[in-house]
Amino acid sequence: xxxxxxxxxxxxxxxxxxxxxxxxxxxxxxxxxxxxxxxxxxxxxxxxxxxxxxxxxxxxxxxxxxxxxxxxxxxxxxxxxxxxxxxxxxxxxxxxxxxxxxxxxxxxxxxxxxxxxxxxxxxxxxxxxxxxxxxxxxxxxxxxxxxxxxxxxxxxxxxxxxxxxxxxxxxxxxxxxxxxxxxxxxxxxxxxxxxxxxxxxxxxxxxxxxxxxxxxxxxxxxxxxxxxxxxxxxxxxxx
Numbered sequence: 001x002x003x004x005x006x007x008x009x010x011x012x013x014x015x016x017x018x019x020x021x022x023x024x025x026x027x028x029x030x031x032x033x034x035x036x037x038x039x040x041x042x043x044x045x046x047x048x049x050x051x052x053x054x055x056x057x058x059x060x061x062x063x064x065x066x067x068x069x070x071x072x073x074x075x076x077x078x079x080x081x082x083x084x085x086x087x088x089x090x091x092x093x094x095x096x097x098x099x100x101x102x103x104x105x106x107x108x109x110x111x112x113x114x115x116x117x118x119x120x121x122x123x124x125x126x127x128x129x130x131x132x133x134x135x136x137x138x139x140x141x142x143x144x145x146x147x148x149x150x151x152x153x154x155x156x157x158x159x160x161x162x163x164x165x166x167x168x169x170x171x172x173x174x175x176x177x178x179x180x181x182x183x184x185x186x187x188x189x190x191x192x193x194x195x196x197x198x199x200x201x202x203x204x205x206x207x208x209x210x211x212x213x214x215x216x217x218x219x220x221x222x223x224x225x226x227x228x229x230x231x232x233x234x235x236x237x238x239x
Contacts (some may be wrong), residue, residue, distance in 0.1 A: 003114065006049040007033035008040045008066065009079065010058040012102065016077065018053055021104055025111055041069045049074050051114060056080045057059070064143060067092065071182065073134040073145050075117070077110050092136070095146040101120035137163060139170030149187075152201035152217060154179050156194050164219070189233060191215065192226045205239055214238075 005028050015033045022028050031047055032039035037058050044052065052074055056063035063078060078089045083098040089097045092213045095117070096110035146165050153164035156176040162169050172179075180190050190196050193200050197217060204216040212230040215223045225233055233239070 001036045001052040001118070002027050002029050003031050003118070004031045004047070005051040006031060006044055006047065006150065007053045008037055008038070008044075008058070008063070009033075009053075009055040010035050010037070010069050011055075013080075014055070014076050018102060021102060021107055024104075024108075027115070028033070028111065034112075037063070041066055044074075046073045051075045051077065053077050056085050056089075057082060062094070064088070067136045070137045073136040075114060075115075088143070092143040093134075100183060106238065119218075122125055135163075135172075137170050139168075142170070144168070144170065149184065151188075152198045152219060153221060153223075154188075156195040164221075189236070191223045191228075192231055195223050197223055199237075 005022070007018055007030065009018070012035055015035065018160060019030055019033070020112065022030055028051075031049055032043050034043060037155070038060050041061070054063045054066065054076055056078055057080065058066075061069070061081075067073065067076065067182055075095045077096045077098060078085070078094055078102060079098045079102060091149070095113055098106055098110055113175050135148065137144045137146055140210050146163065150165045151163055152178065155162040155164070155169075157171065159175070160171040161174055161179055163172050163174055170212050176190075176194070176196060180188070180196055183196065187198050187199055189199055197215060201218045202215055203218045206214040206216070207212040208224055208230075210227060213225045213233060215225065
């Protein structure tokens with residue numbers, strides 16, 4: 001299956017050289033490129049490539065800041081002249097990290113990683129495929145690529161949301177309404193004005209006051225559903 005890729009680098013020559021090298025891979029299709037990271041964000045969100053070849057040191061937005069602004073996180077191969085960002089790159093689960101000038105054999109190794117990962121994804125594919133997508137969250141100096149399926153609770157906090165996964169709860173600069181629209185509605189349920197929870201993580205459902213429901217998650221958090229959402233939850237689950 002052909003994979004769509006996109007190149008972001010502030011040097012046009014670097015883009016052209018990489019496009020030429022990628023021509024040897026028939027299963028990769030370059031669907032776009034941009035020298036300006038701020039413009040690349042919009043195009044990537046619209047075109048939804050499977051893979052980004054991404055420089056790090058760029059004016060305006062650096063590579064990590066660009067990832068933070070994406071609606072969804074595709075696979076990322078960093079292509080940069082600097083080796084000091086390698087540890088941080090792998091902290092965000094980058095597929096690979098290639099130093100410039102790009103060695104064709106080194107590029108081949110990186111693309112092979114994508115092929116192997118794609119084969120594993122197809123092997124593990126289920127009817128909950130959307131849950132395997134990842135979102136990018138930057139929390140101070142730490143960055144995370146978080147599989148949607150690992151998120152068990154989202155809490156509104158001013159102009160941000162607190163995203164709960166594993167034992168972490170970083171802030172993301174999005175609204176609860178925005179998150180509700182992006183998440184799989186058959187898995188994530190809007191409890192009230194403050195919370196969205198993952199129904200796969202529900203441990204217990206209890207009746208609450210005024211015919212509402214109280215949800216207890218596996219993590220121990222207890223979430224009360226509004227009256228309207230209690231009715232909707234009963235209709236959805238049959239409880």
